[in-house]
Amino acid sequence: xxxxRDLAIxxxxxxxxxxxxxxxxxxxxxxxxxxxxxIANLRDEGYIRRNVAVLDRDRLGLGTTVFxxxxxxxxxxxxxxxxxxxxxAIPEIVEVYRLTGSVDYLLKIVLPSVNDYDKVYNAIVARxxxxxxxxxxxxxxxxxxxxxxxxxxxxxxx
Amino acid sequence: xxxxRDLAIxxxxxxxxxxxxxxxxxxxxxxxxxxxxxIANLRDEGYIRRNVAVLDRDRLGLGTTVFxxxxxxxxxxxxxxxxxxxxxAIPEIVEVYRLTGSVDYLLKIVLPSVNDYDKVYNAIVARxxxxxxxxxxxxxxxxxxxxxxxxxxxxxxx
DNA sequence: ATTGAAAGGGTGTCGAT
DNA sequence: ATCGACACCCTTTCAAT
Numbered sequence: 001x002x003x004x005r006d007l008a009i010x011x012x013x014x015x016x017x018x019x020x021x022x023x024x025x026x027x028x029x030x031x032x033x034x035x036x037x038x039i040a041n042l043r044d045e046g047y048i049r050r051n052v053a054v055l056d057r058d059r060l061g062l063g064t065t066v067f068x069x070x071x072x073x074x075x076x077x078x079x080x081x082x083x084x085x086x087x088x089a090i091p092e093i094v095e096v097y098r099l100t101g102s103v104d105y106l107l108k109i110v111l112p113s114v115n116d117y118d119k120v121y122n123a124i125v126a127r128x129x130x131x132x133x134x135x136x137x138x139x140x141x142x143x144x145x146x147x148x149x150x151x152x153x154x155x156x157x158x
Numbered sequence: 159x160x161x162x163r164d165l166a167i168x169x170x171x172x173x174x175x176x177x178x179x180x181x182x183x184x185x186x187x188x189x190x191x192x193x194x195x196x197i198a199n200l201r202d203e204g205y206i207r208r209n210v211a212v213l214d215r216d217r218l219g220l221g222t223t224v225f226x227x228x229x230x231x232x233x234x235x236x237x238x239x240x241x242x243x244x245x246x247a248i249p250e251i252v253e254v255y256r257l258t259g260s261v262d263y264l265l266k267i268v269l270p271s272v273n274d275y276d277k278v279y280n281a282i283v284a285r286x287x288x289x290x291x292x293x294x295x296x297x298x299x300x301x302x303x304x305x306x307x308x309x310x311x312x313x314x315x316x
Numbered sequence: 317a318t319t320g321a322a323a324g325g326g327t328g329t330c331g332a333t
Numbered sequence: 334a335t336c337g338a339c340a341c342c343c344t345t346t347c348a349a350t
Binding site for chain 1: 168172173174175176203204206207210211212213217218219242245246251252253258259263264268269274294297298299304306307308309310311
């Protein structure tokens with residue numbers, strides 16, 4: 001079971017994994033060495049998967065995001081496998097979710113500009129038969145937060 | 159201007175920011191110290207924003223994701239400000255995008271289970287008048303990749 | 317079982333060549 | 334770009350609670 005302290009540590013790390021153990025220790029009222037062990041445990045127990053760099057999309061000229069919802073024409077294991085291979089092979093498609101309801105999949109696509117959407121569109125429809133239900137461009141990134149750890153059940157304290 | 163090497167370094171770091179300088183050096187054929195300076199530059203120039211820990215949602219009991227599209231009832235600066243405050247205040251709403259089309263927003267909501275959606279729904283409609291156009295639950299996370307750095311323009315080499 | 321203090325080792329950083 | 338020295342931080346050990 002996780003303690004409040006563990007959650008506090010996770011919250012610090014999901015915002016900035018470069019935070020030194022001494023600074024984490026100050027925040028959660030623990031010595032650096034104790035923090036080190038806790039973090040190692042959190043890793044071993046699978047709470048922390050890995051650390052990654054957050055890159056600046058605009059700076060890299062990848063400031064355009066498009067969300068696309070698609071539905072399958074046919075529902076078969078073969079179609080699904082084909083679809084997965086297709087989205088996996090196209091790097092501009094950065095996220096794919098299978099959804100409930102009539103819309104089957106949601107795709108998040110990252111591009112230099114809206115003009116490049118056509119290429120991705122053609123690339124995917126060439127590979128797999130599907131209906132693009134809707135596509136809309138992101139005008140503004142309003143919120144981007146970490147996981148709501150305040151809602152994770154935890155041991156009473158200590 | 160970025161070099162191919164810089165992009166290769168960024169690609170390593172966006173997948174695993176714990177990669178040691180010596181390993182990065184092997185991959186991009188550079189000495190560790192040279193990598194260190196390049197990374198420092200990439201930071202200073204704003205390409206790397208920060209490093210964060212990727213947490214395991216299922217392990218934390220936050221395995222449920224819901225995507226919700228909403229539209230504004232009224233279109234005013236006041237409504238928008240109010241909407242922003244509302245989504246900012248609700249931690250389960252982890253991502254918010256303003257989209258093209260009618261004044262549409264896409265919300266990504268992270269929850270312990272689908273039963274908790276109601277609370278978030280009530281919390282937000284209590285704060286701001288809006289139409290929830292559609293809500294669908296994520297059945298499966300099919301792809302989750304980093305930015306497509308292969309499409310970033312770069313200096314020819316060196 | 318978990319903690320804090322101190323020691324040891326590794327790694328990143330900076331300067332010089 | 335490499336080499337070397339320094340500094341910092343993380344990790345481990347150990348005693349204590």
